[in-house]
Amino acid sequence: MTMLGYLLLGIVSMLARQVPTSEMAWGAGILVALFLLQNLHSLPNRGGDRPRYWIWTLSMQGLLTYIPFLILKDSWVGMPGYFAGSLLLFLRGKVSWLSASAVAISMFFIEQHLGSDGFSAFYYACGVGTIGLSVFGLTRLGDLLVEVQAARAELARLAVARERDRVARDLHDLLGYSLSAITLKGELVYRLVNSHPERACEEISTMLAISRQALSDVRMVASSYRDMSLAAEIAATRAVLVSADIATVVTVDCGPLEDRVNTVLSTVLREGVSNLLRHSKAQNCVIEAILDKGVVRLRVENDGLNTSPSVTARRDGRGLDNLCTRLGELGGTLNAAAAEDGWFRLTALVPLSGAAA
Template structure:
């Protein structure tokens, strides 16, 4: 009878998923030379949207999972109850990321600024950043809600990656038919600006301006300010106008690209997230009984999460390159 090392099957499953994910990257590169205008232009637009969705959704979630796993790994020997709480947050984040993957795969992703604000509060607390979160409860048009939630996610991701923040303030205000989201943090001497493609803020600028809004990112000393301002009156009509402008002949090519992306997203990246969630469920109950083994399991989850995050960024980059005009710099 063959004995399987704990975690061996799961690691093999992850390896299989990542091999298939590499296949998606190869497919994207090969498809760079696909259909001529106008269908080619529409497919290019879809690929760029896929890149943004991968970066905005999974980049944030996996960064949060890594942060909390690192904290749980340090806490396990001396404070197992708190380590369990951090792992519970990892589970919540992982399950939400899985839901996001499946929603994006269906093509109807909607995000809530209020939900993101609560998630931000928990993440900042775990990172030992003093947080003041004041986000209004009044409902927003779906397009505005999704874009502002995305701005908040990306702003927090950049803050955690590029600053040594001790304080963060997140607020929303309404003035007439305008809503404004502000994220301000200290310790931001290395924060990237909106034109830095590695920071992702250029993607946010594109999303905000499509709805007739503005995005501003600047430093004031060691403080970094990110402000998104959107009109409420135009929301809900821009998407309909864009849909009317689409010509029927391009739809089969766009639909095929969406179906291919949906399948690959759910089967490959969804599989990696499922593995992370299952491993966290197992180690959550292990922490009080066997801290040393729990640390080994958490270290394995960290390895999986970092590898999956690297793959997400690589695939997003390849979608951007596949969608870029020929001769353009990426």
């Protein structure tokens, strides 16, 4: 709007000074060309890059700013301030400021040459400099607004991506164990339903309890809030392993833990037991949770490691990556490796000082 007003001012100035029609048409055409060039130069969001032909368009703007003074003289208002602004936008470093200053100073001498007194010429030169700074500032402001909008869109995209990763991580870590346990119980019930119907009914009751817990886990994932108890998870895990005829040795000596530590270590336990049920033919399992020198150590070990290529290929590592992310947030570490004796060992360490930070 400012440039449009300046364009109209230039036309009014020529009309007021009764410029011949041919010269006024020529001057009005140049004003329109300057208007279009300045709009091109002031386009926001160039990302710091100048237009491809900026040297030519900037040179043309300079010529169209100064040449009409030779013909229209003091009837020509032109847009020297906008040319100074374009110099500030396109040139770099000190050169841009020196060039813009040169435009303002040149207008001082041009006005004096056209008959203006020193004060009027100085006033006009200051106006040119002010307009140049305004053009530069407003264009940069437009660039900043575009960048802010892009940053907000990127933040929104990242927030959606983080939430998607959280939901995927929670579903994998919390439901993997429950679904594996339900599958195990279902297979056990199938074997017992004819020979030991009473035992089968007991296992069905346990399976229903696990499925209800899985449903609760899904609701907790949706609300992004889930507190778990390591002691309760160890007890539930032991019951599942015993029902699967896996000899289980449990050692718990870590005392009460903070909610975050409880939840993360419970998730580690679930993932470890889920992998045990899905990827091994375990007959023995050791679960240990110990507090030693301010560090909680959770260890899950099992024998019967299945190293066949088909099983190995199905392990995508996502579960362990999720655990590393969760433990890393508490300053903890995870180590998972198969030993030469056929046992698989999963060890999580969480410093209580890091969890409290």
